[in-house]
Amino acid sequence: MKAIASVSDIWRIAAFAIAAILIALRLVLGSGGDKNPAQGSARGPAQGLAQGRILFLVAACICILGLAPILADAWLKVKPAGPPDVYHLRIIVLGPQHTPVTGATLRTAVLNDTATNDQGIAELTIPRATLSADSKITIYAGLDSAGLHASQDIQLAADPNPTATIELTATRDAVVSGLVEDDQLHAIAGATVSILGGESGLTKADGTFTLKANAAVGQTVRLHAEKTGYQPVDQDHPAGRGDATIVLTPLDKTGK
Numbered sequence: 276m277k278a279i280a281s282v283s284d285i286w287r288i289a290a291f292a293i294a295a296i297l298i299a300l301r302l303v304l305g306s307g308g309d310k311n312p313a314q315g316s317a318r319g320p321a322q323g324l325a326q327g328r329i330l331f332l333v334a335a336c337i338c339i340l341g342l343a344p345i346l347a348d349a350w351l352k353v354k355p356a357g358p359p360d361v362y363h364l365r366i367i368v369l370g371p372q373h374t375p376v377t378g379a380t381l382r383t384a385v386l387n388d389t390a391t392n393d394q395g396i397a398e399l400t401i402p403r404a405t406l407s408a409d410s411k412i413t414i415y416a417g418l419d420s421a422g423l424h425a426s427q428d429i430q431l432a433a434d435p436n437p438t439a440t441i442e443l444t445a446t447r448d449a450v451v452s453g454l455v456e457d458d459q460l461h462a463i464a465g466a467t468v469s470i471l472g473g474e475s476g477l478t479k480a481d482g483t484f485t486l487k488a489n490a491a492v493g494q495t496v497r498l499h500a501e502k503t504g505y506q507p508v509d510q511d512h513p514a515g516r517g518d519a520t521i522v523l524t525p526l527d528k529t530g531k
Contacts, residue, residue: 363399364431365396366396366414370421373442379416381414381415383399385412424443448487449490449492450514455500462482469498470496470498473489488515493514493516494514495511495513497510498511
């Protein structure tokens with residue numbers, strides 16, 4: 276149908292012109308046969324009638340061919356467009372000052388990480404087969420070095436080249452979870468763990484802890500762990516990104 280609709284106007288005009296010529300010829304032949312009924316053999320009138328019908332049928336076929344692209348084009352315009360097989364999603368990432376963010380990382384549940392260019396733009400190619408039944412996808416964007424993050428649900432429909440804008444904000448609600456153990460991999464209960472600029476608390480019986488970091492997801496924070504009889508440890512860890520494991524060494528092994 277698309278191929279028919281793409282036929283150029285020149286060919287359409289030519290088809291109608293040829294049809295008009297054939298119809299005119301049919302009229303001429305028909306009128307000629309009426310003026311001279313006695314001329315020629317007995318088969319003359321019958322042959323003229325047959326020729327006229329053939330010319331009329333040919334002209335009708337050419338008219339149909341000329342109309343076909345017009346009708347096909349009109350049908351494609353009114354027909355609801357179905358979803359494409361592949362979406363080329365253009366994401367514009369802006370910072371808190373509404374300026375483009377260079378190097379922001381975009382990710383989804385089905386695609387590898389993609390970074391924005393110097394204009395704050397990233398292009399994502401999303402096969403429709405990877406989408407959920409409602410054709411909705413969640414885009415996560417972040418600039419860990421600045422503690423900026425955001426996410427947005429995007430509804431994909433008939434447009435194969437949609438554009439969306441995501442504005443990053445500074446959120447400081449990340450937490451740090453982890454485990455404190457000794458050099459023999461034994462959990463240490465009651466150890467004090469603190470985050471510089473964030474919370475502090477004691478490890479549970481199984482050596483685990485969860486603290487508010489007062490930092491954005493991905494932002495590096497400084498952890499401090501200590502317990503009587505062990506050498507204190509300072510350790511960096513990205514907030515909200517996996518569990519931290521802190522190993523405390525008994526003082527009798529450090530010689531201090």
